[in-house]
Amino acid sequence: MRFLGFAVVSSAIALGACGGGGETTADTAASADTAATAAATTPAATAGAMAPITGTTHEVKMVGDDKGYRFEPADITVKAGDGIKFTMVSGGPHNVAFDPATIPADVKPQLSANMPNQQGELSSPMFMNAGESYTISFANVKPGQYPYNCTPHLAMGMKGTITVQ
C-alpha cells in the first residue's frame, strides 16, 4: 500500500509540473483526488491565456471595390509567434471569422484566447471605417492550415487560408 500511495503522488506532481505549477507538497495528502484535480485544472489554465505576438506582424487588407470583395493577400503563411493585422480598406462591413467546424478541438482554445472582442465563436467584430484594424496573434496556435472568411461577403468569395508553420 505504501508503494502504491507513492506512485499516485508522483503522477500528481508530474501533471502539475506540465502547467508550470500545481501540488508539490503532497507528501502526506496522497489521494486520487489530488491527481484528478491537477489533471482537470491544468489544461483549462493553459488555454485561457492570450499569447502575445513575439515575431512578425503581417498585414492583410480587407477590400471591397469594383473588382470584388477580398482579403489581400488571401492566403498567408506565418511562423510560430507571428501575428496578422487585418486592416479595413474599403467596401465594409468586413470581419475575420473562422468556421468553428474547420478548427481542430485542440487549436480552438488558444485561437479563441488570441481573438479579442469576439462577436460570435471565433468571429471578430465588424469593421465599417477605413483604417480600422484587428490583430490576431498566432502565438501558441498549433501548426496547420486554417481557412477563414468575412461573414458578410463569404458568398462573394471573401475568404482565405492562414498557414501556421
Ligand SMILES: [Cu+2]
Ligand atoms: Cu467583407
